[in-house]
Amino acid sequence: MPVAGALCHLKILELTDKGDGVGRIDGIPLYVEGALPGEEIEAELTLVKPNYLHGRLQRVLEPSEHRVADFCAHTDCGGCQVRTLAYPAQLEYKHQLVVKALHQQGLQAEVLPVLGMEHPFAWRNKAQFAVRPTGNGPAIGFYRKHSHELVACDDCAVQDPFHETLLARLRQWIASEGVSAYDETQHSGELRHVMTRKGFATGEWMLVLVTRSETLPGEAALLALLADLPLTTVVHNIHPEPGNRVLGATNRVLCGDGVITDRLHDLEFVISPLSFYQVNPRQTDVLYGKALEFAGLTGDETVFDLYCGIGTISLFLAQQAARVVGIELVAEAIADARRNAERNDIHNVEFHIGQAEVVVPELYAAGERADVVVVDPPRKGCDAALLRTLVEMAPQRLVYVSCNPQTLARDLAWLCQHGFALDGVQPVDMFPHTLHVEVVARLRRA
The missing domain is CATH 3.40.50.150 (Vaccinia Virus protein VP39)
Known part of the structure; x- marks a missing residue:
């Protein structure tokens, strides 16, 4: 029986729907993130169960003909599952x-x-960033794959580059106003999520700040910091319930109309914070x-x-x-x-x-x-x-x-x-x- 920490050589046979490569060791499926079908790899076993194994990719011994260079430096982010697989593949x-x-x-x-x-880049019109406490204060980012550990990721290749500027301003506001980050385990702290929406055809931007209570700390200072950015509307969403749902049911409009518009197929659509709209x-x-x-x-x-x-x-x-x-x-x-x-x-x-x-x-x-x-x-x-x-x-x-x-x-x-x-x-x-x-x-x- 394989043991955790052991190094294994194997051939990757297919991908899971989560983008992990799958091979077999002694007939037991081994799942390896970052491995592609057809590759011969070396993996370190990280989890050993009777019916399946997880491994960490150590070396690609024979790469797939469809392997390309990774376009993202944030390898721990759980968003793009197959970044090293060529787009036609x-x-x-x-x-x-x-x-x-x-x-x-x-x-x-x-x-x-x-x-x-x-x-196939900068295609998302919606971003949802979690805000969580760390030893160095509140952090803004996406979750690491299969976890709720935060990965700071301002320069996301499938998001608009505007987020780098916007998140820098928000971090400045958090630091200057002492805004606390939401703690999922204790159900404490204020700022839970930051959500953005963009109208691709109109260029309109929505910023939504999600807090646990009805108070948005340093509201006037925040709006002053954001005044020169191309934001169409800023909304304060109130979400007092525990759990990992992003938005609550109540919105306060801080500036603008609380909505943005976009156009598809010569039609114009109004998008609110709670609207479903393809990303x-x-x-x-x-x-x-x-x-x-x-x-x-x-x-x-x-x-x-x-x-x-x-x-x-x-x-x-x-x-x-x-x-x-x-x-x-x-x-x-x-x-x-x-x-x-x-x-x-x-x-x-x-x-x-x-x-x-x-x-x-x-x-x-x-x-x-x-x-x-x-x-x-x-x-x-x-x-x-x-x-x-x-x-x-x-x-x-x-x-x-x-x-x-x-x-x-x-x-x-x-x-x-x-x-x-x-x-x-x-x-x-x-x-x-x-x-x-x-x-x-x-x-x-x-």
Whole structure:
């Protein structure tokens, strides 16, 4: 039996969905962060369990032909999982993840090549920095992989460089005003998180400061320090509850309107601190454009958009449909969706608050029918009650947008067993340098 601290030579066979290389020692899987498929490596065992092992990469003895230089100095950050895998190889690996998930469910549909980015850097429009106490005072950064240990990381390659300037000002405010950092274990201290959002098309910036109590220390000094920065709005979010959720329910607007705007596909969207809005706007345009293409609208259809968020897909669809019905659980998102419809002078769309698996059966029982349905559920996929109702409703086309190939394949297989045929699968790379992949699938009534 292997022991911790031992050095092992092994060949890496594949990657996990977290980006770790996987090989085998005496038949036991060994997970090694930073190792790539096809490589011969030397790893030090750091964790030994009866059914699996963890190791730390020591040397790459035979590198993969797809290995590239690491573009980031913050090797402990848990964000970009496959920084040393060449971008074309990342896209191919994501393609295979989708193919494999479908095949495991007995689905043989053609999966189109992944739509990637020309320049896969500085693509995020949202950043969430934790603020935690250290021996040298409060620190701002991201979490180390598989932990809540902080890694200072101002110069993140997938974030806007503006964060370096902004975080320097915030550290200056923290030091001068004696702002305490939030301690998760003691549920003490004030400043919990710093969140930013950027409108890529508009250049607008939002800064959100999350505190445990209703008081923001040194508020006037903070606003004075930020006065010359290109911030559209600054918001104080109050989050008094323990736990690792980033935002609380209450916002105080310190300057600006408390929202920013962005444009997608010639539409303008209002984004509040609590709004769900895809973090890669360039690829969001690609993703939603493909969903619109798959919907195949002629202008006469009634469309249901389930899990509609702030109405982004709904408004895309409404430009080519007779009527769109959006459904979303989060009340704040529905408020934003209605505001976005009004802002874009779109009047053939209506929004309902509630769980899709509850609202859709209610609408169907009341006589509502959809010619086309678009679903964009969370990672867990669609609820069984919703899928049953969709089968009974029998729309002509069903467009399924998913961030999880496994639950997508599960739901597609069930729908194909109950009257639908799968005839289009398009992955889109929304998260370069990770193994996350979005997929748009089209089903037709068989």
